[in-house]
């Protein structure tokens with residue numbers, strides 16, 4: 556015989572007051588009301604791990620420190636193409652004076668270019684003729700020696716004359732004839748190219764000490780009529 560359905564009593568839990576079938580689990584269970592629970596978002600994985608970040612910082616700092624220590628030395632040793640004084644200075648055919656002509660100033664190489672006629676100079680030196688590169692640095696105390704076309708001395712016009720202490724040098728080779736300078740103007744080696752231009756090897760390490768033999772150092776150019 557089925558038990559009668561009871562009316563829930565006051566103060567008694569509803570599940571304790573269902574039908575007998577319900578309490579025995581035979582009947583339909585009362586529906587449970589579930590409240591949706593928010594699931595926390597999974598933490599985002601960093602693009603770079605802490606280990607990689609620390610190691611990267613360490614190697615970068617080490618690299619910068621090494622660059623700071625050895626960079627200047629490496630920069631100094633890096634070979635560069637030296638231009639101007641201290642390296643080869645080309646002089647085009649058009650800038651080479653005629654034999655016996657006025658000296659030409661080659662500013663880039665800090666020298667005077669003279670072109671000698673063959674024979675004996677007014678000062679008594681012998682030359683086969685040719686071009687000569689005279690370093691314009693005075694051998695006395697280093698002043699720049701200008702060409703003075705109007706300066707008269709020893710009955711001749713046109714000399715290289717130092718403005719500092721008056722050392723005077725011939726136009727035919729920069730030979731010292733007067734003043735406190737210890738020697739004549741120094742000369743630079745000259746290489747001749749096939750097209751008639753020249754290259755002057757400049758720099759203190761290339762200079763040959765000046766002497767009375769300066770005119771004999773002149774280099775003849777191909778295609779030029781001498782004498």
Ligand code: FES
Pocket residue numbers: 693694695696697698717718719720721722734735736
């Ligand atoms: S520096 Fe040229 S004569 Fe003294």
